Amino acid sequence: MSSRARALAVCTALVLALLVTAALAPLPFSVAYPGMTANVLGDDKGKPVITISGAGTRKTSGQLRMTSIVATGPDASVHLADILKGWFRSDEAVMPREAVYPVGNNTEEIAEHNARQMKESQDSATEAALGQLGRSPKDVKVKLSLADVGGPSAGLMFALGIVDKLAGDGAGHDLTGGRTIAGTGTISADGEVGAVGGVALKTQAAGRDGATVFLVPRKECADARAELPRGMRLVSVTTLDGAVKALKALRNGGRVPSC
Template sequence: MSRRSVVLTVCAAVVVALLGVAAFAPLPFTIMYPGITANTLGSYPEKASDGQQPQQVITITGATVRQTSGALRMTTIEATAPQDSVSLLQAVRAWPNPREAVVPHDAVYPAGQNVQQVNATNQQEMTESQSDATTAALSYLHLDAAKVKVTINLASVGGPSAGLMFTLGIVDLLDGNGTGKAGAAGDLTNGANIAGTGAIDGAGKVSEVGGVALKTKAAARDGATVFLVPSSECSDARANTPAGLRLVPVDTLGQAVNALKALQQGTGTVPSC
């Protein structure tokens, strides 16, 4: 073998070795994917599993609660744990997959925060979201918050993105057909499996939350046929939308209720992304 051939062989071996190391070396990325959904009108988990007993997601005292049908599903996304490294090989494999998203690690886990701090922030946002959802729903129904108490139990989920679906769950349990009058008959869902996402404030304004393209996958996986989404995130929601899932943009609680009423009654206009 000539000297040139030896040099080329050694160089090739070095390159292969470097590529092998690079393929498994940790990168500053996190992989996200569709998470759990929970019916805010029912219990979570919906069936007992791994020793976890179902618990009612929304409990209301101080007012008559209706027997509901259908589902109003809040949706989530999950991510690789902050201590788990993502290799180049994993990132390349996940990148073209519509059911996964590769994002900068700091976009999910802010630099300088440990797992406990991230979880604490997410739980604080969830607590505020539940409070705003209760305020928005009771205000919409003209009910006295001093008399009607709402408890939301979904300890395994953090962040603000379930606000809209919590609010609609409270409205449906107390109202039903979206008249704004507690005790009204009918169902806000008309028995359908509705999912959605969106933060909400006490005045009923819906705002964007992120991760919509993955949440639509979670919704479709769990049987939803309609997905409520903040209108500013329509373009993200349209990315590889699962077949059979109807996207309905909303900016306020009132718009969401009106859209569901139009869907259940088959009359009026239902907005579309």
């Protein structure tokens, strides 16, 4: 064998070794999928998601569904083949692990962080909804219960659920208009709606569970359009007040902010 042939063989072996190593080595990514959705106007595991005391509540029709994603855990091994598969599938998304799990180094720490975020989100949703209606938290008590879900992204839907149960559209009708409406977005105590992650996967979860309308933070309209289920209408929101007005307009055939 000539020296040139030997050099070529050595280089080929090195390249193959690198490719095999890259294919087998775990990489710092997570793979996310459409998660569960839950109707905040209904029950979860036999308990009402929203329980209100100190004020009369309404019977509601239609659904307001919060949405979620699920992702491979912080300790899971994600390899090159998983990433390539995720890039070519519309129902999977490959994300840097630190984007999915920005806090905590193990499952327990992350679960505790997500639980704290969920509690803060519920408190903000309650304050925003009661402020929207001019009600005092001293007079109206709200309990929110949703098992196996963490993070702040259900805030908008919690707030809308409280508004619908207490006041509807203010004219004797449901905010939903009898529809199944899904959405996502954080909420601040003063009603500002914030961006979240995984919107394209959440629209798919919503479509799977029967939603025909999806409320999305305005900054994430492009992401929401990326894999939008056929027949689903996007409604762009920036505040709780804007979301309430958009749902009223949707029911009455008025102008609705779209993406």
